[in-house]
Amino acid sequence: MMTETPSAPETLAAAPDHIRRPLPLGPLRALLGSEHVIESPEERAFYSTDVYRRADVDAELVLRPGDVEQLRTAVGLCTAHGRAVIPRGGGLSYTGGFLPTRAGSVVVDLLRLDRILDINPVDMHVTVEAGATWKSLHEALRPLGLRTPYFGPMSGFASTIGGALSQGSVFLGSTQYGTTADSVLGLDVVLADGSLLSTGSAGGRQSGPFFRNYGPDLTGLFLHDSGALGLKARASLRLLRAPAFSAYLTFTFDSAAALFAAMSEIGRSGLAAECYGSDPYIWGMRLWDDDLARDITRAIGVVKSGKNLVAGIKDAARMAVTGRSALKDVAFALNVALDGHSQGQIDHAQREIRAMAGAGREVEATVPRSVRATPFLPPNDILGPKGQRWAPSHGIVPHSRIAALADALQDFFHRRAAVLERHGIEWGFVAFAISHQAILLEPMLYWPGARTPYHERMIAPAHLAKLPVLEADPAADAAMRALRADLADFWAAAGCAHLQIGKTYHYLSTRHDGTRALLERLKNAVDPQHLVNPGSLGFR
Ligand SMILES: Cc1cc2nc3c(=O)[nH]c(=O)nc-3n(C[C@H](O)[C@H](O)[C@H](O)COP(=O)(O)OP(=O)(O)OC[C@H]3O[C@@H](n4cnc5c(N)ncnc54)[C@H](O)[C@@H]3O)c2cc1C
Secondary structure, three states: OOOOOOOOOOOHHHOOHHHOOOOOHHHHHHHHOHHHEEOOHHHHHHOOEOOOOEOOOOOOEEEOOOOHHHHHHHHHHHHHOOOEEEEEOOOOOOOOOOOOOOOOEEEEEOOOOOOEEEEEOOOOEEEEEOOOEHHHHHHHHHHHOEEOOOOOOOOOOOOEHHHHHHHOOOOOOHHHHOOHHHHEEEEEEEOOOOOEEEOHHHHOOOOOOOOOOOOOOHHHHHOOOOOOOOEEEEEEEEOEEOOOEEEEEEEEEOOHHHHHHHHHHHHHHOOOOEEEEEOHHHHHHHHHOOOHHHHHHHHHHHHHHOOOHHHHHHHHHHHHHHHHHHHOOOOEEEEEEEEEOOHHHHHHHHHHHHHHOOOOEEEOOHHHHHHHHOOOOOOHHHEOOOOOEEEEOOEEEEHHHHHHHHHHHHHHHHHOHHHHHHHOOEEEEEEEEEOOOEEEEEEEEEEOOOOOHHHHHHOOHHHHHHOOOOOOOHHHHHHHHHHHHHHHHHHHHOOOEOOOOOOOOOOHHHOOHHHHHHHHHHHHHHOOOOOEOOOHHHOO
16 A cells, blocks of 8 residues: 655656646735745755654645635646645644645645634634634633533644644643544635635625534535645634633553543543543653653743642642652553543543542652643654654554554554664554544654754754754664555554545545545545645545
8 A cells, every 4th residue: 555655756846737837926926925934955855854754745835825815826827827726724744744745836825824713702702813823712712711522632822723633633622522623613715726725604695603513514525534625724613611620640651451441431521621641651751851850830931821720739739749750660550631610520530530540559740740741842752862863653543443453553552663673663552542432542752863954943952952963774664664655554454444645545545436536525625636745645
């Protein structure tokens, strides 16, 4: 099976006739301003690199539209000149979703479309431009006592609403409320020809984004599409009253089987806002990073944000005293965050979850508490604590299949032990209970290799300065490419679902014939020349 949509480096001379036409640079500069029409080789290389790799062919141009009208006109101009257009949000993905696959590709950076357009506490929805970050949305809603059901990934400091809606995302609020898609009421999407499509109740004359399922769910068509069907310009999301009370629990277990049994029980119960686990390798990694001050700062953040101030101060003091010593010598760890509208509700949920944890030993809940205190930190973890390269992979299964999948994954790596040993590749897993139905299993891979200009730009300078600088290791890089390809095959053979399909996981090729045929027809209807993000989802 094909993976990572490999593309031989192409040159314009070898390109089809339609992209030998010069780009309409004059009109694009007049439209966006020269500073937002980017031709420099360094910038084109940056925009053609994600967390994991640089594309085989760099973007021909990068455009930074400042509003929806500019976005529409720029997309229409580029496609009329035979160029592929590739949406990019915060650029914090690792499955090639925004990487060019052919010469004549224009990356459209959406970060200037960052306005929060309407917060409606009467009808309980918010409308944002697609380039707004989760951090900025959270900060706009919090003073109003409001929240979206799913409220962001751990990359939300810099990743965007449009990126999460396009590749599918889980974290804050996801054990209770599901993925990003489950929070959406409607979208405005720019199609390949520059036309604008509105979905949900806002798609009709009685406009307003108050109801998603008025007729067939056109919104859903564009969610988790890895940007293959259009460029999201605006999104309307559901609002809820932010729960005033939260609590945190951490348990440790001696085996992965015990961890997953507890995770499934808690996930099914609907009592947890977030429920996530890790193996000893990932848990231990927190101890290598000896920055205890960060956790204490986060704990103080809890004190400031919590309603129950006295309890918060006690928590912070306890964290400062016990620090990481409480986390040492543990095996598999399970973290739970709970939300409620009264202390009584929280107390009840805590009692129930403690019972569900079964064989788990309760320890200080440093991790979930500090994550909630400062959920949106710079993406410093895109290099490992010893300066290694980092890239995750994942599969999603129902509760009944998670234990077998975790065993099979152990076996997968066991069979490759010699390769891992030879190249210094290390791995550990995290897992996340999504909604009440499924668990995501995510091995994280670390390998020796040189950091890229992408890492240098994305990691906070103070953190980067502390990390060792490693030499390039082409053999380890090649082993990683093979490993990721094998992993994509492994997940497909196990019948897993995926977020972040991008140009890495086997989507189109694993659909039933009828499903695939309809998907192809839908792609042809919205993008007849296949110029929107070629390669995403497996479309050519
Ligand atoms: C440190 C770190 C932590 C992370 N934590 C999480 C986590 O907790 N949960 C999680 O699910 N993921 C996580 N991720 C993965 C990733 O950051 C998120 O999934 C995030 O939502 C990506 O958003 P982005 O704006 O960076 O998208 P990009 O990387 O810019 O793009 C992702 C895909 O979406 C498409 N796209 C982007 N914007 C648009 C648009 N407006 N219209 C159409 N298509 C578009 C792109 O073409 C691409 O296919 C993490 C990544 C890192 C590096």
